[in-house]
Amino acid sequence: MKIQNSQLEKFKNLHRKSFKFINLDPLQRGGILSKEARKILDEWADGYSVCDYCGGCLDKIKNPPIEEFVHEILPEFLGTDIARITNGAREGKFLVMHAIAKEGDYVVMDQNAHYSSYIAAERSRLKVKFVPNSGYPEFKINVDDYAKVIDEVKNKTGKFPALVLLTYPDGSYGNLPDAKAAGKICKDYNVPFLLNGAYSVGRMEINASDFNADFIVGSGHKSMAASGPIGVLGAKKIYEEILFRKSERYKIKEIEQLGCTARGLTVITLMASFPHVYERVKHYDEEIRKARYFSEKIGNLGINQLGEKPHNHDLMFFESQKLFEISQKHKQGRFFLYSELKKQGIIGIKPGLTKNFKLSTYALSDEEIKKVIDAFGEIVKLDQLCAK
Ligand SMILES: *Cc1c(COP(=O)(O)O)cnc(C)c1O
Numbered sequence: 233m234k235i236q237n238s239q240l241e242k243f244k245n246l247h248r249k250s251f252k253f254i255n256l257d258p259l260q261r262g263g264i265l266s267k268e269a270r271k272i273l274d275e276w277a278d279g280y281s282v283c284d285y286c287g288g289c290l291d292k293i294k295n296p297p298i299e300e301f302v303h304e305i306l307p308e309f310l311g312t313d314i315a316r317i318t319n320g321a322r323e324g325k326f327l328v329m330h331a332i333a334k335e336g337d338y339v340v341m342d343q344n345a346h347y348s349s350y351i352a353a354e355r356s357r358l359k360v361k362f363v364p365n366s367g368y369p370e371f372k373i374n375v376d377d378y379a380k381v382i383d384e385v386k387n388k389t390g391k392f393p394a395l396v397l398l399t400y401p402d403g404s405y406g407n408l409p410d411a412k413a414a415g416k417i418c419k420d421y422n423v424p425f426l427l428n429g430a431y432s433v434g435r436m437e438i439n440a441s442d443f444n445a446d447f448i449v450g451s452g453h454k455s456m457a458a459s460g461p462i463g464v465l466g467a468k469k470i471y472e473e474i475l476f477r478k479s480e481r482y483k484i485k486e487i488e489q490l491g492c493t494a495r496g497l498t499v500i501t502l503m504a505s506f507p508h509v510y511e512r513v514k515h516y517d518e519e520i521r522k523a524r525y526f527s528e529k530i531g532n533l534g535i536n537q538l539g540e541k542p543h544n545h546d547l548m549f550f551e552s553q554k555l556f557e558i559s560q561k562h563k564q565g566r567f568f569l570y571s572e573l574k575k576q577g578i579i580g581i582k583p584g585l586t587k588n589f590k591l592s593t594y595a596l597s598d599e600e601i602k603k604v605i606d607a608f609g610e611i612v613k614l615d616q617l618c619a620k
Pocket residue numbers: 319320321322323345346348349399401402403428430431450451452453454462463
């Protein structure tokens with residue numbers, strides 16, 4: 233054995249020093265556990281902890297009440313006929329693509345789509361065609377362009393795309409495109425429509441049937457106050473047999489899920505946080521108010537929000553020539569912003585970024601938001617200090 237004791241030592245005390253900081257990372261804000269979930273962590277932390285009474289199907293487990301959660305609560309929450317637990321939003325997208333499309337088929341998606349949407353298509357051996365965004369400064373998706381791109385695929389290949397995907401909102405700018413209009417176009421063309429709600433399901437009220445979406449995916453660790461990896465997938469009933477077809481040999485095992493998905497702590501935290509999540513989505517207007525307030529205040533400091541304005545989501549993308557200029561004079565260079573914020577107890581902006589970065593104000597208190605704005609206020613003053 234070549235692993236040294238000295239190497240092993242560091243694994244015996246894996247603490248997370250940033251735990252108490254104000255964290256602005258959009259990836260992390262919506263995944264902070266509810267107090268109800270945090271309370272029961274220990275009891276369910278061991279591997280396969282939910283399988284005490286499993287008869288072979290995760291979604292049929294009655295104790296803990298996964299069956300009721302998957303088959304009653306989730307479809308109601310997502311606005312779909314049927315639902316399942318996945319290991320993440322990307323696994324949900326891959327499952328849908330892999331199940332409904334054939335090698336070489338096209339998926340049409342927005343240019344703001346997450347990388348995992350593209351990779352899910354690649355893994356399913358599909359081709360991708362993008363609906364472009366409007367470019368700087370708003371980067372909006374005009375969903376009417378979906379019709380054009382669907383036609384282009386049809387003209388080129390003789391076939392309609394196997395799937396249309398819309399990111400709602402996207403993870404770069406936090407833009408919320410007109411999903412209803414996209415759903416209408418898909419209905420007119422009779423092309424299945426997948427709504428990627430990784431940044432919406434669990435943050436805001438969202439109902440797939442309002443958009444005529446055939447499928448919707450959400451991310452537990454991103455937006456549903458759950459330890460990951462975990463996700464949710466909702467679909468119309470007509471797709472049940474395609475998505476969840478069973479193994480010939482293992483009659484109760486669903487093939488596209490490799491038989492079973494989240495089989496431990498991850499699904500427990502998702503369920504334990506659900507009452508909290510169900511309540512919080514009703515108050516998303518508060519989150520928009522805070523995001524707009526933040527955007528305005530740091531806009532006054534020369535840090536400008538790109539993407540839709542006024543903004544409708546807590547994820548915001550910023551541009552600042554001023555912070556970039558400071559980085560060119562500061563002794564810590566481009567790492568100055570990260571380091572100055574950290575001094576004030578704030579993390580979550582990627583180390584090294586100054587000119588462009590994203591952050592989220594989700595679930596921060598007014599007091600915390602004020603603290604962050606004040607921190608940026610101090611940081612832009614470094615402009616003078618650095619001046620020679
Ligand atoms: C984060 C993100 C994902 C990936 O979510 P996972 O649950 O980690 O797979 C997918 N799409 C968008 C838009 C995202 O922001």
